[in-house]
Structures are given as structure tokens and as C-alpha cells.
Amino acid sequence: MSSLLSRGTVVIDRERCKGCDLCVPACPPGVLRMSGARNARGARTPELLPGCTGCGACLLVCPDFCFEVYRFDEPVLHEGAPT
Amino acid sequence: MSHTVDTDSPPKQPARQTGAFLPRLQRSGDHDLCPGCGEPLALRLLLECIEELAMAERAIGVVGIGCYTALTSLIDLDLIQALHGRAPSLATGAKRMRPDSLIFTLQGDGDMVNEGLQEVLHTAARGENVTCVLVNNGVFGETGGHMTATTVLGQRTKNTLEGRDADYHGHPILITDLISRLGGTGYAARGSVHDAKSVEAARRMLRRAFEHQLRGAGFSFVEILTMCPTGWFTPTAEGPGYLERVLAPVHALGEFVVDGRACTPGEDA
Amino acid sequence: MSRDLLEGSEAIARAALAADCRFFAGYPMTPFTELLEHFAALLPERGGACINAESELEAIGMAWGAAATGARAATGSTGQGLALMQESLSELTRAEIPLVVFNLARGQGDYFQATRGGGHGDYRLICLAPLDAAEAVELTQLAFHLADRWRHPVLVYGDYLLAHTHEAVDVAALDFGPTPDKDWAVDGALGGTGRARNLNPIGMVPGQKGIDPAVFWDRLQAKTEQIAVAEPRFEAEGCEDAELVVVAFGTLARFARHAVRALRSEGRRVGLFRPITLWPFPARALAAAAAGARRVAVLEQNAGQMIDDVRLALEGAVPVEAIGGISTDPAGFGIGPLLDAEVVRGRIHSQLEEGSR
Numbered sequence: 244m245s246s247l248l249s250r251g252t253v254v255i256d257r258e259r260c261k262g263c264d265l266c267v268p269a270c271p272p273g274v275l276r277m278s279g280a281r282n283a284r285g286a287r288t289p290e291l292l293p294g295c296t297g298c299g300a301c302l303l304v305c306p307d308f309c310f311e312v313y314r315f316d317e318p319v320l321h322e323g324a325p326t
Numbered sequence: 327m328s329h330t331v332d333t334d335s336p337p338k339q340p341a342r343q344t345g346a347f348l349p350r351l352q353r354s355g356d357h358d359l360c361p362g363c364g365e366p367l368a369l370r371l372l373l374e375c376i377e378e379l380a381m382a383e384r385a386i387g388v389v390g391i392g393c394y395t396a397l398t399s400l401i402d403l404d405l406i407q408a409l410h411g412r413a414p415s416l417a418t419g420a421k422r423m424r425p426d427s428l429i430f431t432l433q434g435d436g437d438m439v440n441e442g443l444q445e446v447l448h449t450a451a452r453g454e455n456v457t458c459v460l461v462n463n464g465v466f467g468e469t470g471g472h473m474t475a476t477t478v479l480g481q482r483t484k485n486t487l488e489g490r491d492a493d494y495h496g497h498p499i500l501i502t503d504l505i506s507r508l509g510g511t512g513y514a515a516r517g518s519v520h521d522a523k524s525v526e527a528a529r530r531m532l533r534r535a536f537e538h539q540l541r542g543a544g545f546s547f548v549e550i551l552t553m554c555p556t557g558w559f560t561p562t563a564e565g566p567g568y569l570e571r572v573l574a575p576v577h578a579l580g581e582f583v584v585d586g587r588a589c590t591p592g593e594d595a
Numbered sequence: 596m597s598r599d600l601l602e603g604s605e606a607i608a609r610a611a612l613a614a615d616c617r618f619f620a621g622y623p624m625t626p627f628t629e630l631l632e633h634f635a636a637l638l639p640e641r642g643g644a645c646i647n648a649e650s651e652l653e654a655i656g657m658a659w660g661a662a663a664t665g666a667r668a669a670t671g672s673t674g675q676g677l678a679l680m681q682e683s684l685s686e687l688t689r690a691e692i693p694l695v696v697f698n699l700a701r702g703q704g705d706y707f708q709a710t711r712g713g714g715h716g717d718y719r720l721i722c723l724a725p726l727d728a729a730e731a732v733e734l735t736q737l738a739f740h741l742a743d744r745w746r747h748p749v750l751v752y753g754d755y756l757l758a759h760t761h762e763a764v765d766v767a768a769l770d771f772g773p774t775p776d777k778d779w780a781v782d783g784a785l786g787g788t789g790r791a792r793n794l795n796p797i798g799m800v801p802g803q804k805g806i807d808p809a810v811f812w813d814r815l816q817a818k819t820e821q822i823a824v825a826e827p828r829f830e831a832e833g834c835e836d837a838e839l840v841v842v843a844f845g846t847l848a849r850f851a852r853h854a855v856r857a858l859r860s861e862g863r864r865v866g867l868f869r870p871i872t873l874w875p876f877p878a879r880a881l882a883a884a885a886a887g888a889r890r891v892a893v894l895e896q897n898a899g900q901m902i903d904d905v906r907l908a909l910e911g912a913v914p915v916e917a918i919g920g921i922s923t924d925p926a927g928f929g930i931g932p933l934l935d936a937e938v939v940r941g942r943i944h945s946q947l948e949e950g951s952r
Contacts, residue, residue: 249331251341251344252331252333252337252341253333254333254334254335254336255333255334256347256355257334259355259356261360261361261362262361262562263361263362263555263562263563264362264561264562264563265362265553265562265563265565265566267563268563268566269521269522271522278330286361290330290333291330291331291333292330292331293329293331295331297344298522299344299345299522300521300522302345303367303370303522303525303526304367304519304521304522304525304566305367306359306361306362306363306364306365306366306367307355307357307361307366308347308348308352308355308366308370309347309355310345310347311336311343311345311346311347312343312344312345313336313337313341313342313343313344314341314342314344315337315339315340315341316339316340316341316342317339317340319337319339321329321331322329350787351786351787353789353801353802354802356804357804358804376786377787381786382786382787383783383784383785383786383787383788384783384784384786385783385786386664386781386782386783388660396804398793398795398799398801399793399799399800399801399802399803399804401791401801402786402787402788402789402791402801403783403786403787403791404781404782404783404784404785404786404791404792404793405781405791405792405793405794405795405801406660406663406781406793406794406795407690407793407794407795407796407797407799408656408659409656409682409683409686412652412653412656412683414656415648415652415653415654415656415657415659415660416656416657416659416660416663417660418646418653418656418657418660419618419620419646419656419657419658419659419660419661419662419663419664419668420660420661420663420664420781421660422618422644422646422657422661423617423618423644423660423661423664423665423666423668424664424782424783427664427782427783428783444649444650444652444653445649445652445653445656448649448653452646
């Protein structure tokens, strides 16, 4: 179940993603998951659930430089529901 | 149905960016290395360390030949392309002529530990003030995934399909361990990029290695274990686990030599 | 002008320093070893560096790295060690790295290696062959000049006799004129500017993902052809009225010249053609020098290597005979029976006699 309060967020370059899936298990709060949508390469790409902490682990483990990471000045309440 | 957060554009709420897509010294993220390859992770660390040390305009990289050679088009640093295995000798000549430059090599295990074993050992023994960086995935990636000198016993590769066998294929060479025994070595460490924690530890190793060079503290060496799911016949998501289970127990992580003195690997960097 | 009595190796080392060579690396091997010793003694006091490399592979690698940063650098060995350097020679030619390489050979059997190149791919090395220490002093300095002028490696072909004979030489710095700025040299300064360089042999362009080596190598070939036109050097004596032209290079040519001069003074119509550049081989000059001759005799200390270039140059216009051969001492260093003025004179004389029958 994902927390509704996000302390950070990311921008994901979906077109550069190769669908390697390394970011998903690397995310400490577990708020990344591979979506069903495919990019122009045919790769499934990650999507973000509420609860990101802005820790940047995804950025560190992504071989394709797909992540940009932000920390909110104030935690943000995202609409969400248990997955 | 859970709602996902928009990740196509920067947040509208007040926020500060804490991580950019690319290091400043990297021109682009567009490369054709395999999905799940660990080498680009090491590249990011290398470039971020050089930037942190404000050495971009005094850095010269000498690049070997392997998959990572393709990454050179992404690097905004002055580079010299070497032959397979030969980067340490080029780095030596360059450093002798430009002692104030930050000179590093970037080599793979096939390049450094097979073809170029003699080069790196002698460069270390002579105590050349250069930093050799090894990205080790236990295979010759660019030619299709064959056994190298660092392939571990039992590891399946293109030409050890039943697993490396000591009687037939011999034993792996643990290069950081070897280099740590040479008198000219000022810093030697082995890190990894299989998870965020190990990536940060590897970053600290690179940083310390460069600091040794800038202090003139002898030869500095960082080996970074990287994932190669293609060479390992694993799905990309299993690369990190394979690295931890198969390579890291043999090629031990940690710092081996700091300031010319041996230390026990396995302690936090 | 002041002259010192120096062995050839020392003359070469001092000449290199006069040309501002700042880096040398080598591995001991007879008859090259003394050149390494002299560089080791002389370079540090000039602020340069001389390294005992762990093998010839690393020696040329170190010199490559030094030259890539813009310094004048050199390496060397004898034929066997040059054999180990071939991959690097081929690649650094394509990377357009100026480098001077000395082969202090065991005779003249490395002619093919020097001129055909034992490395892979399309490339030629500029190759200079001095006949004595005084000329070695000049050609060593010329080598550094040509290397910088063309951004191309230059091989200086010497031998045991040259290296180990003491002669009176004047090692004065020679000025061959200006050379282009080394703005291609990698010094780190363009890091982070968006314009950083990658000095490489296959045409990788920073910021460009794809490579087209053919485009890059075509340009290199065009440069090679320019060098072939601009740089042939030779010496000819007595060829204008010669019925026999003797072709020889390096130290053996000194014996040939001595014999030719003696025979001319006895009224025989014999000339000497001496290539100074083994590549580019002075083919047109040879063809012109031999145009009026009835025969060309090639004197070389090997089983027949330069004779191929002589035949190519003459294109069948004049008959060509080999009058040299394999000639060496029990250690294989090249001090053989052919290095004898009487023997050389005898071989040339036989050709003259045969020709007049």
C-alpha cells in the first residue's frame, strides 16, 4: 500500500527507457512499477505512485539516465488509493 | 485503481531539483549499450567526481576497448583512445608530460586483466600517479560474452557454457587484490553498482582515488563490478542479484589500500 | 662549429634533445640499448622523462601518451622489438600522433618492416635512413620536424654499426622551419566546454554516436599521398654518365660510396644512388638517375627487400641485379662479411665486368 504523502517526485524520460526494470526494486518506498504502456522502442516504462521520498535511488541505478529527481519544499498530498 | 503521479514534466508544486538527468560533463544519455548494463552507472559516478573536484579542465581520460568505448561519444572531457589493454602505458606517458593533469583510464576486465595485465601491474608497481578505473562484468562483453581472467568458477559464459572449471579453464585473477600488494599503490578499492547503496560507496571510492592522485600519493585504482545481463544469460532485473551472488563473493568489495597502507576490505568505504 | 667524439647512439640522443624531445621510453635490446641509456642520462636533466618500459609494447604506449599531450616524444628498439610495436604504430598513424621511432637494427633485414609496415590496415611510416652519425644527427632532428609537420610517425632506420661507431659530430640544433600549432593535442583544457576532444584512430567524433571510419581513413590516405609527393629524399653521385648504378642505403651505402668513388677515379662509369627516405621511396629520382644506365645493382644486407622498390621504380626499364645478401656475425647483430670495403668493391667491380662483356 503506497503512502499518500510524497516528499519528492521524479521526471522520467520514457522514450530513452529500455525497460530494464532496475529502478523498480531499487526504490526504497517501492513507489515505482512498470506500466503496461510501451514507448517507441517497445519497452515498458516505469510509472510513479504517491509516496516518493526524492531519495534518488532510481537515478543512481538507471543505466539510461531516465530520471530527474525533485524534493518538494513541503510534502505533497497526492490522491491515491491502496494498490 | 491507484492514481499515478505525473512524471512527464517537472512538478508544479514548489520543489528543488536534487538530481539531474545527466552529469554536467555528459553530453547525452543516448547510448546503445544493453538494457540493464552497469557500465553507464559507473560513468555517471566518474563524471560527477571529476566535476565535484573541479577538475574538468585538467582531466584527461585514456579509454580502452570494450562496450564502454561507445560511451566516449557521451563524455565531455579530453580523451585519448588506446588499444585494448594499453591504456595504462598511455596514461603514464601523458602524466609524465602533464603532471598537474588528472589522468585516468577507463577499462573493462577483458581489456585490463587479460590483454593488459602487465601494463596495469607495472604502472602500479612504478607508483605512477594516475588512476586506473576498471569496470568488471566478468566477460568480454563487446565480442559476445566470453570468459575473461576475472570470470568466476562456475560462471557460464559463451565459451564456458558448463561453467568455468578450474581444471580446464584455470582460476580467476582478483586484480584489486594483486594491485594492493604492489609497493607503488597508494589507493586500491573494489566497489559495485548493483544497488543504490553500492553505487554511492563506489562513488566515494572514485572520489578518494582521484584525491590520492591529486595529492601525488601513488597509483590509485578502483574496480567497479557492473551488471551484464546479456553476458550472464539473465533477465535484466536479475542482473544485480547475480552480481551479488556470483561475482561479489569472489571479487570482494571494499578498500584494500588507503594512503599506501593495507586495510581490510569489507569495511565501509 | 665544435665537434664531439660520440658513439652514434649518443649522437642520436643528443640530436633528439636538440630537437626538444622531452620523452623517451624503451626496453633494452642490442644494439638499441645504449640509445636508451643515453636518453636515461640526458632527459631528466632537461626536465624530460625517460622510462624503462616493461616491454616494447608499453614503451610505444608511453610515447604515444606523451605525444598525445603535445610533447615531442620518441621510442625505439631493434627489429624484434619493433615487431612488437606494429599494432601501435598502425593505430597511432591513424590517430595522427606525431612520434619518432628508432630502429637500431641488426643489419638491413628490417627494410620490409619499416616500409611496408607490419601492422594492420592502410598506413605508411615516413622512414629515414642515415648513413653515418653526422647524417643521423641531421635526420633525427628532421624526423621530429616531419612528425610535427605532418602529424605522422617517423621511423629512423639505423643499425649496430651506426649505433656503436664513434665519430666526430656537431650536434647543433637545426631549424627546419615552422610546424603547425598543436591545437589537436589533448591537454584536458576543453573538458566541460562542449568541445572536448577524443584523439582516436577510427574517426570517432565527440557527440556523434555513429562512426564512419572510411571517411576518416580516406582523409588519412590523401595526406599520405601528399607526403609521398613532398618528402622523398636521396643522394646521387656519378649517375649522369654511369653504365652501372649501385643502389644502397644506410651504413652499407657508405661502403658503396667509398667503392664507387674509388672505381670512378680509375675511370669506371659507375654511380651511386642512395635513398635517404626509404618511404616515400625516391622512385622518380631513381628512374631518372638510372635512365642512361645499362644495369642497376642493389647492394643490401638482407635476402632482397629494397630491391622490390628498385624494380617498382624502374618498371622494367633497366635490368636489376642483387649484389648484397644475408650477412651477419655469430650473434646475429649484422656485423657481417659484407661490411668490408674490399668485398663491396669486388661485387661492384664484378657487375662492371659482366656488363662490359
